[in-house]
Amino acid sequence: MSDTVVCVEDLYKDIEGRQILKGVSFEVKEGEIFSIIGGSGSGKTSITKHIVGLWKPTSGRVLVFGKDVSELSSVEMDELRKNIGYVFQEGALFDSLRVWENVGFYFLEHTSMSGEEIKRIALEKLRLVDLEEDVLDLMPS
Structure with a gap:
Protein backbone atom coordinates (compact mmCIF):
# COMPACT_ATOMS: atom_id res chain seq x y z
CA MET A 1 0.00 0.00 0.00
CA SER A 2 1.24 3.45 -0.89
CA ASP A 3 1.97 6.00 1.82
CA THR A 4 0.51 8.76 -0.38
CA VAL A 5 -2.80 10.00 1.02
CA VAL A 6 -3.45 12.86 -1.43
CA CYS A 7 -2.15 12.97 -4.99
CA VAL A 8 -3.09 15.87 -7.26
CA GLU A 9 -1.98 15.26 -10.85
CA ASP A 10 -1.93 18.03 -13.48
CA LEU A 11 -5.14 19.59 -12.15
CA TYR A 12 -6.94 22.12 -14.32
CA LYS A 13 -10.21 23.87 -13.56
CA ASP A 14 -12.09 26.25 -15.83
CA ILE A 15 -15.20 28.12 -14.71
CA GLU A 16 -17.21 30.15 -17.22
CA GLY A 17 -14.27 30.31 -19.61
CA ARG A 18 -11.84 31.44 -16.91
CA GLN A 19 -8.92 29.22 -15.94
CA ILE A 20 -8.94 28.86 -12.14
CA LEU A 21 -6.26 26.16 -11.81
CA LYS A 22 -3.51 25.38 -14.30
CA GLY A 23 -1.49 22.17 -14.04
CA VAL A 24 -1.39 21.85 -10.24
CA SER A 25 0.47 18.75 -9.03
CA PHE A 26 1.57 17.63 -5.56
CA GLU A 27 1.53 14.67 -3.18
CA VAL A 28 0.90 14.46 0.54
CA LYS A 29 2.39 11.45 2.32
CA GLU A 30 0.96 9.79 5.40
CA GLY A 31 2.13 11.59 8.55
CA GLU A 32 3.09 14.80 6.72
CA ILE A 33 1.78 18.16 7.80
CA PHE A 34 0.84 19.98 4.62
CA SER A 35 -0.46 23.50 4.05
CA ILE A 36 -1.75 25.22 0.95
CA ILE A 37 -0.80 28.88 1.19
CA GLY A 38 -0.97 31.79 -1.20
CA GLY A 39 -2.49 35.17 -1.84
CA SER A 40 -6.14 35.94 -2.38
CA GLY A 41 -7.39 34.32 -5.58
CA SER A 42 -4.38 32.03 -5.97
CA GLY A 43 -6.47 28.83 -5.93
CA LYS A 44 -6.21 27.54 -2.35
CA THR A 45 -9.94 27.08 -1.89
CA SER A 46 -10.34 25.71 -5.42
CA ILE A 47 -7.73 23.01 -4.78
CA THR A 48 -9.35 22.11 -1.46
CA LYS A 49 -12.80 21.85 -3.06
CA HIS A 50 -11.37 19.27 -5.47
CA ILE A 51 -9.75 17.25 -2.67
CA VAL A 52 -12.99 17.01 -0.68
CA GLY A 53 -15.02 16.24 -3.81
CA LEU A 54 -17.07 19.43 -4.03
CA TRP A 55 -15.72 20.19 -7.52
CA LYS A 56 -14.74 17.95 -10.42
CA PRO A 57 -11.63 18.85 -12.44
CA THR A 58 -11.78 20.14 -15.99
CA SER A 59 -8.81 17.81 -16.49
CA GLY A 60 -6.28 16.03 -14.33
CA ARG A 61 -6.90 13.79 -11.33
CA VAL A 62 -7.27 14.03 -7.59
CA LEU A 63 -6.62 10.81 -5.68
CA VAL A 64 -7.34 10.52 -1.97
CA PHE A 65 -6.26 7.26 -0.32
CA GLY A 66 -5.68 5.95 -3.85
CA LYS A 67 -9.23 6.65 -5.05
CA ASP A 68 -10.10 9.09 -7.82
CA VAL A 69 -12.41 11.53 -6.03
CA SER A 70 -14.32 12.45 -9.20
CA GLU A 71 -15.37 8.81 -9.69
CA LEU A 72 -16.74 8.16 -6.19
CA SER A 73 -20.44 7.69 -5.43
CA SER A 74 -22.02 9.97 -2.84
CA VAL A 75 -21.89 7.13 -0.27
CA GLU A 76 -18.17 6.54 -1.00
CA MET A 77 -17.54 10.29 -0.81
CA ASP A 78 -19.23 10.46 2.61
CA GLU A 79 -16.97 7.65 3.85
CA LEU A 80 -13.89 9.38 2.44
CA ARG A 81 -14.79 12.70 4.08
CA LYS A 82 -14.80 11.02 7.48
CA ASN A 83 -11.01 10.83 7.12
CA ILE A 84 -10.40 14.40 5.99
CA GLY A 85 -9.91 17.41 8.27
CA TYR A 86 -10.60 20.85 6.88
CA VAL A 87 -10.01 24.26 8.44
CA PHE A 88 -12.23 27.02 7.09
CA GLN A 89 -10.45 30.06 5.68
CA GLU A 90 -12.13 32.39 8.16
CA GLY A 91 -11.75 29.95 11.06
CA ALA A 92 -15.54 29.69 11.22
CA LEU A 93 -17.26 27.97 14.12
CA PHE A 94 -20.96 27.47 14.76
CA ASP A 95 -21.67 30.48 16.95
CA SER A 96 -24.70 28.78 18.52
CA LEU A 97 -22.61 25.85 19.83
CA ARG A 98 -20.13 25.70 22.69
CA VAL A 99 -16.46 25.01 21.91
CA TRP A 100 -16.71 21.30 22.79
CA GLU A 101 -19.80 20.94 20.57
CA ASN A 102 -17.95 22.54 17.65
CA VAL A 103 -14.94 20.25 18.11
CA GLY A 104 -17.17 17.19 18.53
CA PHE A 105 -19.74 18.15 15.90
CA TYR A 106 -19.21 15.05 13.77
CA PHE A 107 -19.78 12.77 16.75
CA LEU A 108 -22.89 14.69 17.82
CA GLU A 109 -24.43 14.34 14.37
CA HIS A 110 -23.27 10.89 13.26
CA THR A 111 -22.88 8.66 16.33
CA SER A 112 -24.85 7.61 19.37
CA MET A 113 -22.01 8.60 21.73
CA SER A 114 -23.02 10.38 24.93
CA GLY A 115 -22.39 14.08 25.36
CA GLU A 116 -19.90 13.34 28.14
CA GLU A 117 -17.89 10.98 25.90
CA ASP A 137 -18.25 25.51 27.61
CA LEU A 138 -17.36 28.87 26.06
CA MET A 139 -19.28 30.21 23.08
CA PRO A 140 -17.10 31.21 20.09
CA SER A 141 -17.99 34.90 20.11
Whole structure:
Protein backbone atom coordinates (compact mmCIF):
# COMPACT_ATOMS: atom_id res chain seq x y z
CA MET A 1 0.00 0.00 0.00
CA SER A 2 1.24 3.45 -0.89
CA ASP A 3 1.97 6.00 1.82
CA THR A 4 0.51 8.76 -0.38
CA VAL A 5 -2.80 10.00 1.02
CA VAL A 6 -3.45 12.86 -1.43
CA CYS A 7 -2.15 12.97 -4.99
CA VAL A 8 -3.09 15.87 -7.26
CA GLU A 9 -1.98 15.26 -10.85
CA ASP A 10 -1.93 18.03 -13.48
CA LEU A 11 -5.14 19.59 -12.15
CA TYR A 12 -6.94 22.12 -14.32
CA LYS A 13 -10.21 23.87 -13.56
CA ASP A 14 -12.09 26.25 -15.83
CA ILE A 15 -15.20 28.12 -14.71
CA GLU A 16 -17.21 30.15 -17.22
CA GLY A 17 -14.27 30.31 -19.61
CA ARG A 18 -11.84 31.44 -16.91
CA GLN A 19 -8.92 29.22 -15.94
CA ILE A 20 -8.94 28.86 -12.14
CA LEU A 21 -6.26 26.16 -11.81
CA LYS A 22 -3.51 25.38 -14.30
CA GLY A 23 -1.49 22.17 -14.04
CA VAL A 24 -1.39 21.85 -10.24
CA SER A 25 0.47 18.75 -9.03
CA PHE A 26 1.57 17.63 -5.56
CA GLU A 27 1.53 14.67 -3.18
CA VAL A 28 0.90 14.46 0.54
CA LYS A 29 2.39 11.45 2.32
CA GLU A 30 0.96 9.79 5.40
CA GLY A 31 2.13 11.59 8.55
CA GLU A 32 3.09 14.80 6.72
CA ILE A 33 1.78 18.16 7.80
CA PHE A 34 0.84 19.98 4.62
CA SER A 35 -0.46 23.50 4.05
CA ILE A 36 -1.75 25.22 0.95
CA ILE A 37 -0.80 28.88 1.19
CA GLY A 38 -0.97 31.79 -1.20
CA GLY A 39 -2.49 35.17 -1.84
CA SER A 40 -6.14 35.94 -2.38
CA GLY A 41 -7.39 34.32 -5.58
CA SER A 42 -4.38 32.03 -5.97
CA GLY A 43 -6.47 28.83 -5.93
CA LYS A 44 -6.21 27.54 -2.35
CA THR A 45 -9.94 27.08 -1.89
CA SER A 46 -10.34 25.71 -5.42
CA ILE A 47 -7.73 23.01 -4.78
CA THR A 48 -9.35 22.11 -1.46
CA LYS A 49 -12.80 21.85 -3.06
CA HIS A 50 -11.37 19.27 -5.47
CA ILE A 51 -9.75 17.25 -2.67
CA VAL A 52 -12.99 17.01 -0.68
CA GLY A 53 -15.02 16.24 -3.81
CA LEU A 54 -17.07 19.43 -4.03
CA TRP A 55 -15.72 20.19 -7.52
CA LYS A 56 -14.74 17.95 -10.42
CA PRO A 57 -11.63 18.85 -12.44
CA THR A 58 -11.78 20.14 -15.99
CA SER A 59 -8.81 17.81 -16.49
CA GLY A 60 -6.28 16.03 -14.33
CA ARG A 61 -6.90 13.79 -11.33
CA VAL A 62 -7.27 14.03 -7.59
CA LEU A 63 -6.62 10.81 -5.68
CA VAL A 64 -7.34 10.52 -1.97
CA PHE A 65 -6.26 7.26 -0.32
CA GLY A 66 -5.68 5.95 -3.85
CA LYS A 67 -9.23 6.65 -5.05
CA ASP A 68 -10.10 9.09 -7.82
CA VAL A 69 -12.41 11.53 -6.03
CA SER A 70 -14.32 12.45 -9.20
CA GLU A 71 -15.37 8.81 -9.69
CA LEU A 72 -16.74 8.16 -6.19
CA SER A 73 -20.44 7.69 -5.43
CA SER A 74 -22.02 9.97 -2.84
CA VAL A 75 -21.89 7.13 -0.27
CA GLU A 76 -18.17 6.54 -1.00
CA MET A 77 -17.54 10.29 -0.81
CA ASP A 78 -19.23 10.46 2.61
CA GLU A 79 -16.97 7.65 3.85
CA LEU A 80 -13.89 9.38 2.44
CA ARG A 81 -14.79 12.70 4.08
CA LYS A 82 -14.80 11.02 7.48
CA ASN A 83 -11.01 10.83 7.12
CA ILE A 84 -10.40 14.40 5.99
CA GLY A 85 -9.91 17.41 8.27
CA TYR A 86 -10.60 20.85 6.88
CA VAL A 87 -10.01 24.26 8.44
CA PHE A 88 -12.23 27.02 7.09
CA GLN A 89 -10.45 30.06 5.68
CA GLU A 90 -12.13 32.39 8.16
CA GLY A 91 -11.75 29.95 11.06
CA ALA A 92 -15.54 29.69 11.22
CA LEU A 93 -17.26 27.97 14.12
CA PHE A 94 -20.96 27.47 14.76
CA ASP A 95 -21.67 30.48 16.95
CA SER A 96 -24.70 28.78 18.52
CA LEU A 97 -22.61 25.85 19.83
CA ARG A 98 -20.13 25.70 22.69
CA VAL A 99 -16.46 25.01 21.91
CA TRP A 100 -16.71 21.30 22.79
CA GLU A 101 -19.80 20.94 20.57
CA ASN A 102 -17.95 22.54 17.65
CA VAL A 103 -14.94 20.25 18.11
CA GLY A 104 -17.17 17.19 18.53
CA PHE A 105 -19.74 18.15 15.90
CA TYR A 106 -19.21 15.05 13.77
CA PHE A 107 -19.78 12.77 16.75
CA LEU A 108 -22.89 14.69 17.82
CA GLU A 109 -24.43 14.34 14.37
CA HIS A 110 -23.27 10.89 13.26
CA THR A 111 -22.88 8.66 16.33
CA SER A 112 -24.85 7.61 19.37
CA MET A 113 -22.01 8.60 21.73
CA SER A 114 -23.02 10.38 24.93
CA GLY A 115 -22.39 14.08 25.36
CA GLU A 116 -19.90 13.34 28.14
CA GLU A 117 -17.89 10.98 25.90
CA ILE A 118 -17.86 13.54 23.09
CA LYS A 119 -16.80 16.24 25.54
CA ARG A 120 -13.91 14.01 26.72
CA ILE A 121 -12.74 13.48 23.11
CA ALA A 122 -13.07 17.22 22.42
CA LEU A 123 -10.87 17.98 25.44
CA GLU A 124 -8.22 15.53 24.17
CA LYS A 125 -8.16 17.33 20.81
CA LEU A 126 -8.12 20.78 22.39
CA ARG A 127 -5.14 19.81 24.53
CA LEU A 128 -3.24 19.02 21.31
CA VAL A 129 -3.35 22.77 20.61
CA ASP A 130 -2.62 23.82 24.20
CA LEU A 131 -6.21 24.59 25.20
CA GLU A 132 -7.62 23.26 28.47
CA GLU A 133 -10.91 22.37 30.12
CA ASP A 134 -11.78 26.00 30.89
CA VAL A 135 -12.66 26.64 27.22
CA LEU A 136 -15.03 23.68 26.76
CA ASP A 137 -18.25 25.51 27.61
CA LEU A 138 -17.36 28.87 26.06
CA MET A 139 -19.28 30.21 23.08
CA PRO A 140 -17.10 31.21 20.09
CA SER A 141 -17.99 34.90 20.11
